[in-house]
Amino acid sequence: MNGAQSLIRTLVGSGVEVCFGNPGTSEMHFVAALDSVPEMRGVLGLFEGVVTGAADGYARIAEKPAATLLHLGPGLGNGLASLHNARRAFTPIVNIVGDHATYHKQYDAPLESAIEPLAESLNGWVRRSDHTADVGADAAAAVAASMDPPGRVATLILPADISWGDGGKVVDAVPPRTAKAPADATVAAIADVLRSGEPVALLIGGSACREAGLRASSRIANATGAKVFVETFPARLERGAGLPTIERLGYLAEQVAFQLDGIKHLIVAGAKPPVSFFAYPDKPSDLVPEGAQVHTLSDNAQDVIAAVEALAGSVAADTEPTLAEPARPALPSGPLTPQNWVDVIGALLPEGAIISDEANTSGLMVPMATAGAPRHDVLTLTGGAIGQGMPVATGAAVAAPDRPVINLESDGSAMYTLSALWTQARENLNVTTVILNNNAYAILRLEMQRVGADLSGPAAKALLDLSSPEMDFAKMAEGMGVPGSRASTAEELAEQFERAINEPGPHLIDAAVPPLL
Amino acid sequence: MNGAQSLIRTLVGSGVEVCFGNPGTSEMHFVAALDSVPEMRGVLGLFEGVVTGAADGYARIAEKPAATLLHLGPGLGNGLASLHNARRAFTPIVNIVGDHATYHKQYDAPLESAIEPLAESLNGWVRRSDHTADVGADAAAAVAASMDPPGRVATLILPADISWGDGGKVVDAVPPRTAKAPADATVAAIADVLRSGEPVALLIGGSACREAGLRASSRIANATGAKVFVETFPARLERGAGLPTIERLGYLAEQVAFQLDGIKHLIVAGAKPPVSFFAYPDKPSDLVPEGAQVHTLSDNAQDVIAAVEALAGSVAADTEPTLAEPARPALPSGPLTPQNWVDVIGALLPEGAIISDEANTSGLMVPMATAGAPRHDVLTLTGGAIGQGMPVATGAAVAAPDRPVINLESDGSAMYTLSALWTQARENLNVTTVILNNNAYAILRLEMQRVGADLSGPAAKALLDLSSPEMDFAKMAEGMGVPGSRASTAEELAEQFERAINEPGPHLIDAAVPPLL
Secondary structure, eight states: BBHHHHHHHHHTTTTEEEEEEEEEGGGHHHHHHHOOOTTEEEESSSSSSHHHOOOOOOOOHSOOOOEEEHHHHHHHHHHHHHHHHHHHHTTTEEEEEOOOOGGGGOOOOTTTOOHHHHHHHHEEEEEEOOOOGHHHHHHHHHHHHSSSSTOOOOEEEEEHHHHHEEEEEEEEOOOOOOOOOOOOOHHHHHHHHHHHOOOOEEEGGGGSSSHHHHHHHHHHHHHHHEEEESSSSSSEEEEEEEOOOBBOOOSSSHHHHHTTTTTTEEEEESOOOOOOOSOTTTOBBBOTTTTTTEEEEOTTTSHHHHHHHHHHHHHHHHHHOOOOOOOOOOOOSSBOOOTTHHHHHHOOOOTTTTTEEEEEGTTTHHHHTTTTTTTTEEOOOOOOSSHHHHHHHHHHHHHHHTTTTTEEEHHHHTTTTTTTHHHHHHHTEEEEEEEEESSBBBHHHHHHHHTOOOOOSSSOOOHHHSSSSSOHHHHHHHHTTEEEEEEEEEHHHHHHHHHHHSSSSSSEEOOOOOOOO | BHHHHHHHHHHTTTTTOEEOOOOOOGGGGHHGGGGGGSSSSEEEEESHHHHHHHHHHHHHHHSSSSSEEEEEEHHHHHHHHHHHHEEEEEEEEEEEEEEEEGGGGGGGGTTTOOOHHHHTTSSEEEEEOOOOOGGGHHHHHHHHHHSSTTEEEEEEEEEEEHHHSSSOOOOOOOOOOOOOOOOHHHHHHHHHHHHHHOEEEEEOGGGGGHHHHHHHHHHHHHHHHHEEEOSSSSSSEESSSSSOOOOOOSSSSSHHHHHHHSEEEEEEESSOBBBBOOOOOSSSSEEEEEEEEEEEEEESSSHHHHHHHHHHHHHHHTOOOOOOOOOOOOOSSSSSSSTTTTHHHHHOOTTEEEEEEEEEGGGGGGHHHTSSSSOOEEOOOOSSSSSHHHHHHHHHHHHHHOOOOOEEEHHHHHHTTTTTHHHHTTTTEEEEEEEESSOOOHHHHHHHHHHOOOOOSSHHHTTTTTOOOOOOHHHHHHTTTEEEEEEEBBHHHHHHHHHHHHHSOOOEEEOOOOOOO
């Protein structure tokens, strides 16, 4: 058994069943080994940012890691932005990076490049396999490291000769550590804060954004009057009819100031105290209201659900959560606007949908429009590195082939990782992409004002403008084998969206939604 | 004057007149400052790999650096693969990476990420501006560092508050060091080798691939009988009628063994002794023939042209170079093949063309077909990180608006950085892209056999296959505002190519060329 075979067999034995890859010559033995381990599904991406983003989306839904397969430093470099988002999502990923043969590195061949510094920049786990006999153990350790709470990117660097060498050994899965609940005393102290009568907000994140955490948080709010918020960019948020609707903390500092106005205590569970996404001249970076005290119920490496449930048990033993009633907006009509397109989605969102949300400024009103829609998951842009939406949708659809995946995608962000559409077509994935095409980096127009920069000049304006030439995403999609259409009215969007979610396979709708700003 | 203004004015004063950028919030003051310094041209790319690759292509033609503008670690990550190629090309680039405000970094906001480790992986020059008053000096130092022979990527990290702060100072250009010719004794010793009567090969690279170096090398070959080769992947090679035709060293170890068979001495000038691109089981990595002695006439940091001219002066004082006669292949007819499409290019290549060559396996016969075509430049894939061709073509066209740029591009590689087409349309650049569309990672099929991996299984085959779904590059191009067409016969390719090079602005031809292998 060669190293590659021991690697793949060990991964499969550890529960890793999908490998998103974009291989090169140094990964050819890994590719060949896929045929000897049919339990591993290889999914090809045409660009590494698609590969790593798909692995992120897969694990957010599958709740276990996928592997990636990348080609030396440049391949890892291309995958870094998506891995940055995965890091912020605490997504487990087993990131396999092929390298030159050990004896070949000294020759500084053209693709010779630093790999460790790039991998280490992700603050995860990094190891280089030095011996074929160790590859299986390294793979098992990588899987365990990726799943060690709260989850991380584990990168295993695999030199070509270690991969093709003989003497590989399959190693049993190493069980990851389990997350622990916080100490009783911590829960008791925070319960006292909630009982103090002072204004309190509870900010939840991580696994508390799933049903159990949301229910417990809603009970706490109902019993104590505390405000409850979900972190601004949750990796996976369960929403819809039958679940508590808990507002997300805003993106803008001004929104957060409004939401947290007057509180004296901020309890965080699986989330960090809020900070501004960017710095702005003469505005605070720390968004905890002045004078408010922060109490950490649970960090992300702990069992956040157990933490909020314990707190609810203490302060809200007999209180029920508030659950959203089924409710859908009416189907709108007329030309698309930033306000009405979200009602189309809210009116038609299918049962069990997964929304990969990178609608940015165009999507501000999506939460309102979908609060009473059938139960669904929302995957958000956790790390701010744009280009996440399409790859994450792709991976989510691989993880949940029976669920409809809806990708709400900004035009500017879409252009980073557009070739995800080809993988969606190749794998016949049920992804409906709605491009919110406003011909602009609209968020930067907003940000330019907020940082106090002067956007009145033509050179500055031009750099935020995507209208020259206008992009036709339907054509681009068709070029990659995905049926594409264009909508400029709410009726067209509704008709095309309904057809897309009812037909198998991927579809793209290029929706001409004017900028909000 | 704020920091951003002092930065841009210093860059302009140092001769940097183009900034390829994809900015975010932390770069907004840089963007705004463009309007106060109209001498700096901002060119928007929709993805950072396009931005950095365009800067590479620009400098290969303009012989001076462009600036980039990138957004934190993820932006730099997206640009790394193209910067890797630029590093291998010794291209001067002033790489500006925006970062969070200095006081904001402590809050670990979502986009907080390591920048220095990524920049340092390029083995270039890295500095972080810590004070607004220093930004001008830092910029001048970055330009000088980028141009210090043989050229490199100089990365300047610019925190948002340093950029928006007041007190910026414009700093005069710092002259870069000039390259020195090698010592007379070195030249004399190598002249003796050439006079020894033993079989000698001269391998030239770097600036010796330009006319002066080629002429001197041809004279040396004619006077001494030495074989002369150009390095496998030159950053910029001048070719065509009226210039010496010097064969490039092959990509495959087997080719190199054939080319260097029997030599006892290998003289290198601006190039490294040849090594295998990848390691292959039981094949050597070092491609210098056994027993041959390597002599370094000049490394790339020295004046390589002066070196080969001095050598020619010593051993070939009265010898003329051999210059290619004007000669073009006949226009072929019938269905496109890996053999005949190159004759279309050779027959129709316009005067003064710049070829951005990422045709990979499909392009093996381009050099033969174009040897007697009108004088042109070839920019090759220096670092092996695919996705270079379209961005480099884009930058080259910005540098030389009056020259026709021809991008010969593989299908698989094109999908990495396809949005370069949008920038070509926006800037109305004279780039004609010919996609060699063989529906495969054909090079990997070749490599799989060469590394001894078994490609007979369906899983392995599938990962190298791009035919499901087939890609329609003409549609994708039209979606980005570039006129697209499809050719499946030589006549169609000729007709479309001729029209494309005669019409202003970009064009794309999707050429159905079957795989060579």
